[in-house]
Amino acid sequence: MSPPLSYQGIHLIADLHGGHGLDDAELVARCLADAAVAAGATLIETRLHHFGPGMGVTGVALLAESHISIHSWPEHGYAAVDIFMCGVANDPDAALALIADTLGARIENRVALRRGYGALEPGLIDR
Template sequence: MYTGTHLLADLSGCSGLDDAARVELALREAVAAASATLLDVRLHHFGPGQGVTGVALLAESHISIHTWPEHGYAAVDIFLCGQSHDLDAALAALSTRLEAGRCDERRVARGYGLPD
């Protein structure tokens, strides 16, 4: 049986969401906190005062973020395969680095061989 967890989070009241370097650092800290294997980080900044879209490509899957600085909001997607990675620590690292005032999350079990 193969399983993983997909964590979706809405971060509100965030700071620095128009700063690509800060968003990249947040992704890298999340990867380290999860004890995942980083393959690459890709970012796109939409311009001064605009948001950032980024993804950390992992051997175990990915962590992605899309930011709306004008709303202090970031949408986060953490998908890690296997049971040995700490999704809570990854989310905490992102939330801390981006100074989130609120974090709402949902989790989905993914994989084959899962019970119906």
């Protein structure tokens, strides 16, 4: 029997700068789905909204393990990414790396948090 988890999941929050395709809803949808696969997560559904020509995209990949979301501002070469995955079998950093690579962006301001009720070591993991 394995010991109990000291937390329920990891929550990554990151800013992406530079890159391309931040106004391409099809690329962002494919990126979210591929990120779920890269993390070893179970994709349930992706939902996106495109704000119009030259404008950004907001989207979420609903996962059995929680979610991956993105909101982009192509006019600023910026995207906000939020990845939360429950359990220890998944790799949210792999999802983040795939998103950055697919969009040709650099990861800045990455923060990782342990999440969960009764966490033995709650809070910030690293920056």
